[in-house]
Amino acid sequence: MAMATSTSAIPAAEQAELIELSKKAAAYQAVKDHLDPAAHRLVGIGSGSTVVYVVDAIAALDRDATSRMLFFPTGDQSRGLIEAAGLPLGSVSQLPVAAKLDVCFDGADEVDEDLNLIKGGGACLFQEKIVATASRRFVCVADYRKLSPRLGTQWKQGIPIEVLPLAAKRVLSELENLGALGPQIRQGLPKKAGPVVTDNSMWLIDAPFKPLLLPRDKANGVQGGAGEDGLWTVDALADQLIRIPGIVEHGLFYGKNGLEVKAGEGGAQKPVAAYFGMADGSVQVRNA
Numbered sequence: 501m502a503m504a505t506s507t508s509a510i511p512a513a514e515q516a517e518l519i520e521l522s523k524k525a526a527a528y529q530a531v532k533d534h535l536d537p538a539a540h541r542l543v544g545i546g547s548g549s550t551v552v553y554v555v556d557a558i559a560a561l562d563r564d565a566t567s568r569m570l571f572f573p574t575g576d577q578s579r580g581l582i583e584a585a586g587l588p589l590g591s592v593s594q595l596p597v598a599a600k601l602d603v604c605f606d607g608a609d610e611v612d613e614d615l616n617l618i619k620g621g622g623a624c625l626f627q628e629k630i631v632a633t634a635s636r637r638f639v640c641v642a643d644y645r646k647l648s649p650r651l652g653t654q655w656k657q658g659i660p661i662e663v664l665p666l667a668a669k670r671v672l673s674e675l676e677n678l679g680a681l682g683p684q685i686r687q688g689l690p691k692k693a694g695p696v697v698t699d700n701s702m703w704l705i706d707a708p709f710k711p712l713l714l715p716r717d718k719a720n721g722v723q724g725g726a727g728e729d730g731l732w733t734v735d736a737l738a739d740q741l742i743r744i745p746g747i748v749e750h751g752l753f754y755g756k757n758g759l760e761v762k763a764g765e766g767g768a769q770k771p772v773a774a775y776f777g778m779a780d781g782s783v784q785v786r787n788a
């Protein structure tokens with residue numbers, strides 16, 4: 501089982517620099533391996549700090565090729581990145597349902613052994629899910645801190661859940677009933693007083709759960725998985741969350757990836773590959 505490399509003995513400033521370098525390495529490698537300038541036309545651009553390097557890597561490619569492409573953002577931040585890089589801007593609202601993006605690149609807060617993800621730490625997840633499911637291939641870019649055996653092991657602040665503001669309190673109780681450990685409405689302080697408001701004018705709840713199981717854990721005799729004692733498999737919890745009235749979308753990306761769905765079948769949320777920049781400067785790739 502691959503584990504995050506420990507850097508705890510390194511001074512904070514050096515650690516921050518290592519993290520930036522690792523994000524950059526992952527992003528450049530992912531773009532090199534998965535964006536085909538000769539063939540690809542429609543490209544999704546996710547949100548977060550690692551995606552900044554994805555856009556840098558794309559902007560450094562041959563302009564004749566990238567000017568023939570359209571780049572689809574997952575929110576206000578990525579729209580700004582695409583525009584600042586002078587790349588052609590698309591809009592998912594104008595993309596026919598039958599049309600697929602060739603590839604999309606996005607970050608994650610945590611990635612498990614089966615490439616299930618937690619996303620939404622940067623308050624974007626709903627449009628990210630739309631873009632991921634609209635793409636043939638979703639490629640995840642991250643640094644070594646995101647590598648995890650099971651979701652909820654490294655990322656302790658909880659699963660980000662986008663909610664309709666008027667339903668937020670009811671959703672908090674429903675989450676507690678499912679076993680969430682102290683779910684909270686995300687607050688904007690120190691930069692904004694009151695709840696964080698998403699690009700879709702919603703609020704966010706961060707809902708910590710015990711680490712989420714994979715189907716094989718149950719087969720291997722681990723108890724729980726369907727909510728018993730607050731223990732869930734990723735799929736069972738994700739299916740349960742989306743049934744709660746007031747939850748617009750949650751930050752679990754799970755189920756199938758773009759290579760697993762049949763032609764005409766949609767709904768692939770998982771990446772086909774995840775690129776992790778490591779503390780030693782290398783890039784580790786987890787393929788589906």
Ligand SMILES: O=C(CO)[C@H](O)[C@H](O)COP(=O)(O)O
Nearest residue numbers: 548549550607620622623624
């Ligand atoms: O889901 C996201 C935004 O809501 C990001 O992809 C996720 O938070 C990772 O961000 P970063 O690349 O800054 O670590």
